[in-house]
Amino acid sequence: MALVPLKKRRRAPSPPAGPPGPGRFPDVVLCLVEKRMGASRRAFLTQLAWAKGFRVDRAYSAAVTHVVSEQNSGAEVAQWLEQQREECGDGGDPALLDISWFTESMGAGRPVEIESRHRLRVAELAPHGRQMAPYACQRRTPLLHSNQPLTDVLEDGVCAEVERVKLSERYRTMKLFTKIFGVGVRTASRWYQEGLRTLLDLQERNTKLTRQQQAGLRHYGDLNTPVERSEAESTSRAVQEAVKRFLPGASVTLAGGFRRGKPRGHDVDLLLTHPEEGREVGLLSRVVSWLDSQGLILYQHSQENSYGLREGPEPLGGRDVMDRFERCFSIFRLEAQGGPGAPRGWKAVRVDLVVAPVSQFPFALLGWTGSRHFERELRRFASRERKMVLNSHALYDTRQNLFLPATSEEEIFEHLGLEYVPPAQRNA
Template identity: 30%
Template sequence: MWHLYEDVLGDQWRSLIYRKTVNKLRSLPYKVTSVEQIREMYGVGKSLVKMVKEILGTGQLQKLDNLKAQVGEIQVLGSVWGIGAIQARELYKKGFRTVKDLENYSSLTSMQRMGVKYYDDINLRIPRDEVVDTEKFVRGVVETLAPGAWVNAAGSYRRGKPTCGDVDILITHPDGSSHQDLLARLVQELRRIEFIVDGLRVDANARKGGTQPDMFMGIFHFQCKAYRRIDIKVYPRHVYAFALLAFTGNDVLNRKIRFLARVKFGYKLSDQGLFIRESKKKDSKASTESIPCETEREIFEKLGLDYPEPHDRNW
C-alpha cells in the first residue's frame, strides 16, 4: 500500500507511515495471527490494528481495493500525452475519472487535447518495421528539401527494440548551414501531403553557430495505420553527436554518463555539447563553448569510457 501512496498519489507522509509499519511487522520473530499480538506495539495505531484484523479475518483489505481503483483511474489520466502524474492527481480531485471525461475540458493545453483526441492510437506500441518505413519516408522528403541531410530515428528504435512508444527523428546537415529553417519547411511539406495531421507549432531555436535545436511534436498517419506520435528535432552539425547520444538513451545510461562527466572531469554533458564547469558542483556555471566531438565514440573517449553500440544501451 505504501508504494501506491508514494509513487502515484504523491502522499509521502502516509507512505512513510505504512512503510514503517510493514517493516516493523515483517521484522517480528513470529507470524501475526491475532491483533492482540500487535495491539500494544509502539507506532501501531487503532486504524492499523483495524486493518490487520480485517486482513486476518477475510484475507482482503477493502481500503487497499479502493485505493487500487483510485490509483488505476489516476494512472489512466496520467497516461494522456502531456498530463503526467501531478496534474493527473489534480484532475482526479476535480472529478475526472476517464479520458472521455476530459474531451470537453477547456483548460487542457494543445498537447493534452491531442493526447485525448488520439489517445487509443498513440498509446499503442509501434512495431519496428513501421518505424523503419517512417524513417525512410521522412528521409526521402528531407532529401528533396535539403539534399545530403542526415536523418536518424533515435530512441528505443535505434537501441534495437522490437517496438517503440513514438518516433523520434533527429536531423542535421553536414554543411553546417542548410539545417537552418529546414524544420519549418519540412513540417509544412509533411502537412501538405497529409503525413502530419496534427501538432504544435515549430519551436525555432537553431541559429548559425548556436547549439539549440528546432523542434516539432505532433501526430502523423502513415500507410493507413494507427495515428502515431512523432518528435522531429533539427540540430546544428557540430552538436549532432551529442543529440544522437542523448536521444538514443536510455535514461539510465544518460544519467550515469552525465554524473560521471561532472564528478570525474568537471564537465556538463547535454544534448547540446560537453562543457567545462567552473567546479564539479552540480549547480556550478558551465562554459558556453562545447568541447568538439564529431561522433558519439569521441564523446565516450573524452570521458574515458568504452564505446557501447546503440543496441548495448538498454540498461
C-alpha cells in the same frame, strides 16, 4: 585604548598516539576515516571506543578489520583505502562500514553483527572475478542478457501493498489521464479532484483542454499502442523523402530505443542534420509544411532552437537542454502495416523531429539514443570523475574552461576516458 589580546584558535585534539592494548575484542581493529568526520569528532569517537574496550588504530594497517566512515560514499572510502595501501604497503580486506555500525556497537558495548545496511556500497564483482564498474555508462547492457531467467522471476513477483495501491480508484484514474498526450501528473490530479474519472467524463463535461491534449484524447487508443520497428522505419523513410526535397545531402537518423535495438517503443525520435553547418536552418518548417500538405500530420507543435554557446553550458541538474534544439512534437498519420492495431487503414503515431547543427549532432545522437538511466549515469560520470559538463549539445571541460569538439560518439567517450559502448549495449 586598551589592546584586546587576540583569542587563540582552538586546535582540534588529535587521537591518542596508540591503542592502550588489544582491548576486549582482539579480533576487531577499527580505523576511523577522518574525511568529512573531522579531527575533533574522530578524536572523540576514538576515546569513546577505547572506553568501551575497542581497539582503534590511528593509521590504517594490515591489522585493521573494520574501516568506519561518516558521510562518504563507498567509492570514496574504497579510493581512500587504496591510497592507504599504497602508502603503507599493507594488504588486508577490512569491512567498509557506515558510522551506524559504530554507533550501534557503542550502544551495545560490543561489536554488533554486520548487516547489509551497515556496509558501504562499492563496486561489485561481476562473473569471472572481474570488477563491475560503478557507473552504468561503463557497463554494457544488452536487451537480452545472461541473468534473464533471474530478472524474469523477480519481475513476476508481487507486493500486497503495491497491488492494493494499483487497485485504488485514484491510481487507476491517474494512470488513465497521464496516458493522454500532453497531460502531466498535476493536470491529472486536478481533474481527479474535480471528480473526473473516465475519458468520457472529459468529453461530457466539456473539460478545457489544450490543443495538444485534444489531439491526445482524440487518438488515445493509437498513442497507447506500441509502435513497431517496421512502423518507425516507415516513418523515417517518409521524413527522409521530405527532407531530400528541400535539402539534398541532409540526413535523417532513427534514435531512441529503436537505435538501441528495441523491437517496439512508445514513439519515434528522428534527428535531422546536414554536413555543412548552418544549412539545416529553416529545414524543419518546410518539411513539416510539406508533410502536412500530404495529409501525414494530425497534430504538430514546433519550437525554435534556444541554445547558445556562452561561457559554458548549464550545470548538471539545470534545465533539460535536450529540449532546446529546433524541434517539432507531432502525431503522424501512418498507413497501416497490416497489424491489428489499425483496422481503419491507418494509425496515429507520436513522432519527434529534432534538428541539430552538425557540430552538435554527435552529442544530440548520444543524448537521444538513451537509455535514460545510461545517459544520467554518463553525465554524472562526466561531472564527478572528469569535472566536465555533458549535455545533448556539447561537452565542456570546467578545468580548462573550453568546449571539447567531437565528430562522433566515439570521440565523446574518448574525451571522457571511457571505452566506447555501442547503442545496443546501452539498455541500462
